[in-house]
Amino acid sequence: MSLPTVNDYSFLEKIGTGSYAIVYKAVKKTTPREVIAIKCVDKSTLSKSAIDNLVTEINLLKILKHEHIVEMKDFFWDEGNIYIAMEYCDGGDLSNFIKKKHKLPENVCRKFLQQLALALKYLRENSVCHMDLKPQNLLLMKRPKLTLKVGDFGFAQYLAPSEQKFTIRGSPLYMAPEILLRHKYDCRVDLWSVGVIMYECLFGKAPYSSNSFQELAEKIKDMRPIELPKSSYISPACKNLLLSLLKHNPSERITFEDFFAHEFLDLKHAPIQENFHHAVALVQKAVQSDAQKNTKEAIHLYSEALRYFIPLLINEVDLQRKEALRSRVNEYIKRAEQLKNVCLNYDRSEERGVMQKEDERAPSLQRMNTLDRSTSFSFTELFALSKSTTGMSGALEIGEAAEQYLAEGNYALALEKFQSSLGVLVPLLGKEPPGRRRDLLHKQVQLWMKAAESTKELLVTKDIDPQAANETHEQCVLQ
Incomplete structure (x- = not known):
């Protein structure tokens, strides 16, 4: 079968067939020699509805310009055919x-x-x-x-x-x-x-x-x-x-x-330019909060910025820019983890002080079958009140274990335990009648939901492969 002949393009091969069109791989004769795809429509086969569809397609493609929409480069016609020149997609469909x-x-x-x-x-x-x-x-x-x-x-x-x-x-x-x-x-x-x-x-x-x-x-x-x-x-x-x-x-x-x-x-x-600017703005706020000793706010801002930076890093194809971005991301990860450790140590010291004062006022609490002494008084009270509801105390123990794994830097296991605990506690909270136990449970659920989100933000940074720059383009995208 002979290939079509038009003035400005050389047809190379047929690459697809539709109900009323054949698609060819072609190259533009002018410099630079751009490879494109040309949809060739036989006028004699077109019904009125097919003509309407074709006109609509051309009119739409004139105005639709987006990274994830095939771009129309040109359209023209001769006595027998209508041609639509599109960007060539080398990966098939x-x-x-x-x-x-x-x-x-x-x-x-x-x-x-x-x-x-x-x-x-x-x-x-x-x-x-x-x-x-x-x-x-x-x-x-x-x-x-x-x-x-x-x-x-x-x-x-x-x-x-x-x-x-x-x-x-x-x-x-x-x-x-x-x-x-x-x-x-x-x-x-x-x-x-x-x-x-x-x-x-x-x-x-x-x-x-x-x-x-x-x-x-x-x-x-x-x-x-x-x-x-x-x-x-x-x-x-x-x-x-x-x-x-x-x-x-x-x-x-x-x-x-x-x-x-x-x-x-x-x-x-998503790894788009708009989100890069947003990530940079978040980091600038994080640095400012860090300098002002607003530790918890700085941790949150660094972590949120990393959620934008990681997809951008994975998606980057320019090796020089990728390495520069990787270096910056590693700095933010390191600083977020340093602040997290400072914050955890401070919270533990504060909680031990609270527990000591509470024990002086209520010695009977010492006889409770409670969790580790580093937990807060409100948690101890919630745990004591949870015994009457099936599954609640067990879920609280799992949540406390998640906190320990988080403090040790075992983010994967910490997230798994947080999710497991919340999977039980959130439905129980929805059924809990108003009262002291509901208030305590709501406070604990909110605390662990925030901790789980922060853990997820830190965990995703651990998935960056330092050898990614040497992988193929397809592997880079699919990791």
Whole structure:
């Protein structure tokens, strides 16, 4: 088969085929010789709806400029064809990536979903609904780092948050139930598609994999529950987001606002330029608090800054900038840990003084089966009051063990124990009637929730691989 011929481009090979277009790899003849992808559309095969879709796609791509959206470089036409010149994505598409890997680790899935969410956030800000999100339309760039980009806006349209449509658009396997069942729908259809993509990334297949359209339609119509493979394990946050996206009823589906704010994605700390400036501002405040001897505030600010810096460090591809940033991050980690130790030693001294005074006033407390003498009086009282409720005293003991691991610098075990303790105490707090025990329990839960968050912030810094600069670009992104 001969390749098309146009004045400004040399066609190299066919790299894809769609319903009414063929995509070629090409190179621009002018200097510099840029490699691009050209979608070639045969005019004679276009129906009126296909022409409308093509015009919409071109008009949208003229204005949509985002790091995670495939960029249109040019468009032109001749007697037989319409050509759309796009940036060339050298990593293929997400569908082939999943097939090659069979299924993706949760951290890789998070990375791709975070990038997809950033693109969707930009689309929603411009009132655009993609309408055909699927792995085949999510393209990958290998260089300078593995990056996901949303492509193929042939079915996209402007859709305000409250606006509804009836027209069937998209690919059946990734199509929201309300479209498939010919109900009214709105922009939330994109969120269902994201859920199907997420499921396929995690488990290597779609939740409603079927042998025919009729079989798929029946599963959707019957609202069959989404089942996770029995042999698989995903974190609670990952599972929560997945099942929140795959709600058949759009009114029960997670909203875009909650999707962008979900803890699994953590868009708040995404490696973008805006967050670099935010991290720098936090560090400046931390240094100021440190100089003013406001130790606890300085610890909090250093730790919060590190939550922004770590993703930026992992994502950095320039080796010189990466090493400079790594050096700064290590300094902040070291200082945060020094302040943490100072703070812990001070708190322990203060608590011992409080315990001594309390024991002088209430000697009978010495006979209680209490925890270590370094714990506060309020904790001792709470522990004594916890004996009447199943599981509470055990959870308090686990929480105290977490504090000890934290003081020893064993952040991984400390976080595990904090989470285990809070997993019992938080539901108990929700059922606790008003009174002294509830006040004490609320205070302890708040204290440990803050400690768990600080532990998580310090723990993530331990995951930085000092040899990352020598790894491949793909490994850098996927660590």
